Each structure stands twice: as C-alpha cells, then as structure tokens.
C-alpha cells in the first residue's frame with residue numbers, strides 16, 4: 001500500500017509473511033476489531049500523532065491499525081531489542097503505512113536511536129511498555145514535554161517506575177496505567193505470561209517439564225500464571241517470594257515455598273518474574289546443580305545477576321538458538337535462555353492474541369480518553385476508568401458467546417440497601 005513512510009526495519013521483503021501473521025492474530029482480537037470499526041467512523045484521534053514503544057508483534061500491529069483507523073499518525077519503535085518480529089515490522093511499514101523503527105537483535109545504540117526517531121515526530125500521545133520513552137523524554141527531550149497530552153503504560157515495571165517519578169515530583173506528564181485495568185493484568189500477566197513463558201522455554205530447549213523442579217521467583221500475576229501452567233504440565237513447582245501474603249497464597253495453592261538459597265540447590269529450571277533486580281545472584285548460581293537452566297520473563301534483563309555469571313564462567317558457548325552454556329570451574333554447567341531477556345518474546349511469540357485483545361482494547365480506549373479530554377489530564381498516574389474496564393470484559397464475553405447473568409431490580413435494590421437483615 002504505502003512504501004514511502006520513514007522506517008528502519010530488517011528487511012522490507014518480509015512483508016508478505018508478516019501480513020499473514022497480522023491477519024492471523026486479528027482473528028483472535030474481536031474486541032479490538034470492534035473498537036477499530038467505531039474509531040473508523042468517529043475518528044477520535046484525528047490530527048493526533050502517537051509515538052509507541054511496544055513489543056513489535058502481530059498483536060501490536062493490530063493496535064497500531066486501530067489507532068490509525070481512529071485518525072492517528074502512528075510511529076512505532078521496539079520496547080525490547082529482542083522482541084521484534086521482523087516480518088511484522090516489514091508489513092506494518094510496507095502494507096499499512098505505519099512508520100516502524102525496530103530490528104530484532106538491535107544493539108543498545110540502535111535501540112535508543114529508534115526511540116529518538118519516534119520522539120522526533122513530536123507526538124501528542126506516547127505509549128510505553130516499560131517507560132523507556134517517557135524516561136527519555138524526561139532526561140533528554142524535555143523540550144517536547146509540554147506539547148504531549150499524555151502517555152499510556154502497558155506493564156507493571158513501567159507503572160512502578162512512573163509511580164516513583166510521580167512520588168518524587170519528577171513526572172511532567174499525565175499517564176494512563178493500562179496495566180492497572182483488571183482486563184489487563186488479570187488476563188495478560190497471568191494467562192498470557194503463564195502460557196507464553198513456558199512456550200519460550202520449550203521452543204528454546206525442548207525439555208520435558210513433567211517431573212522437573214521448576215522454581216518460579218515472584219508470585220505476582222505473572223508468577224501465578226507460570227506456576228499454574230507448569231503445575232498442569234507435571235512440573236514440581238517451587239515458589240520464592242518476599243511478600244508474606246503472596247508466599248502464603250502460594251503455599252495454599254499447593255506449591256512448595258522456600259527462599260532463594262534453598263531453591264537454588266534443588267531447582268532444575270528457574271524463571272524470574274519479579275520486576276526486581278538480581279533476584280538470582282552469584283551465591284545462588286554457586287549452589288545450582290549441573291545442567292540447571294535459568295531464564296527471565298520479567299520486563300528487564302536485570303533479574304538474573306548476569307555480570308556475576310559471566311565472571312564465574314570463563315567459558316561460554318551457544319548450544320542452541322537462545323541457549324547459552326556457561327561452564328563453571330569444576331565443570332558444572334548453567335544454561336541461560338534468551339540472554340536473560342523476556343523469554344516469551346525472545347524465544348517465542350509473546351502473549352497469544354486473545355489476551356492482547358483485552359490489553360490493547362484498554363490501550364486504544366486510553367488513547368481515546370487522552371485525546372478526547374478537553375483539558376489535559378492532571379499530572380498523575382491514572383487508571384482506565386472502571387466502566388471502560390468492565391465494558392472490555394463485557395465485549396470479550398460477548399465475542400466468546402458467554403452469557404452474563406443480569407441483576408434483577410429486586411437484587412439491585414437489596415445490594416444497595418442496609419435495612420434488610422436476618
């Protein structure tokens with residue numbers, strides 16, 4: 001359709017298979033498609049430039065198409081150097097006229113030059129997954145801040161960073177935290193990360209999970225999803241948590257719970273999903289069994305203390321794509337998957353489209369909320385309003401053909417009254 005938009009993708013000739021992938025994902029994204037149809041009529045984003053820094057996947061392509069249908073001029077860059085699907089990037093730029101700056105495996109300098117290119121479009125709205133764009137705006141491009149009407153944030157780690165900025169008075173933009181919607185984190189983080197993390201582990205290693213001691217570090221939304229899916233495949237799940245309530249929940253969900261030192265000695269496979277730093281550190285690598293596999297599905301690649309692992313192992317080699325073998329003195333081997341980056345996006349395809357349908361419906365509605373609001377939203381971290389969140393769930397049920405019980409007027413009165421008792 002349009003081959004003239006400025007872009008930097010690995011190979012524009014990959015557009016054909018990329019378009020097929022985008023269309024395949026679209027079939028599982030009916031809620032987003034409904035929003036796209038409405039946007040095409042109402043054009044709520046007419047005249048709005050959006051700079052999005054998201055994982056460049058087929059699901060994201062369908063979000064970009066939705067924003068475009070709403071009248072927005074969209075530029076996309078990657079939110080992780082390893083998560084880009086090159087054929088999807090090619091199709092977006094070649095077939096849909098969307099500017100894309102993303103190449104799978106791009107180096108640190110290219111990654112940041114791509115973010116800078118997205119900001120050079122002088123966006124009115126930013127979309128982040130991990131707050132890198134907003135962070136660059138506040139550090140290097142403060143000239144653009146007053147021009148921007150607001151930003152959205154997709155993931156837990158980004159929301160944590162943005163809340164810290166708001167707390168310190170450093171935040172200069174209104175943000176809508178899409179991750180906080182129930183129709184986002186309850187489904188995307190739990191079922192999406194749960195399934196796709198195991199998918200990434202299996203695609204990269206082809207190991208049998210049944211009978212393995214699988215250690216999940218962090219029992220939040222993502223950790224719960226990974227634990228329950230691994231349990232269903234026959235793994236012995238061991239949970240490591242710092243929050244006593246969540247640790248207790250893991251115990252009562254039937255998992256063995258212990259600290260990292262205890263888990264390090266018995267685990268066959270380790271997955272971190274804490275949003276924290278160095279949760280598996282040198283002293284833990286030192287206790288691991290020969291052949292232990294470590295990977296991360298949290299947002300940043302800092303959850304595993306990789307500088308220590310590299311320092312401990314003079315020799316390392318790639319034994320399969322996304323599998324690096326580290327040989328420790330004495331001969332023990334530790335296998336690192338996907339360079340310690342989000343394994344579900346590095347070695348698999350990220351979340352299935354059916355959950356991204358809801359996450360990206362929230363993104364599209366958040367962008368509409370920012371664009372339609374007469375006054376700029378207050379400088380704070382906002383939620384998507386609860387009625388919109390519920391509407392996304394209602395639409396999803398509708399597209400799944402699931403009937404929802406409706407309160408009778410008598411029940412509604414009863415629930416809103418205090419007079420009736422025993």
Ligand SMILES: NC(=O)c1ccc[n+]([C@@H]2O[C@H](COP(=O)([O-])OP(=O)(O)OC[C@H]3O[C@@H](n4cnc5c(N)ncnc54)[C@H](O)[C@@H]3O)[C@@H](O)[C@H]2O)c1
Pocket residue numbers: 155156157158185188189193217218219220221222223240241242243246273274275276279297298299300342343344350351
């Ligand atoms: N892979 C993906 O596609 C994907 C999808 C969604 C979210 N994420 C990322 O995954 C991470 C987790 O997200 P979430 O929504 O589950 O967050 P969450 O806040 O619900 O859960 C994180 C848990 O980790 C625990 N934790 C923190 N430090 C720890 C430590 N040192 N040891 C053990 N436990 C520790 C916390 O107490 C918390 O219970 C974030 O970085 C988020 O951005 C990744």
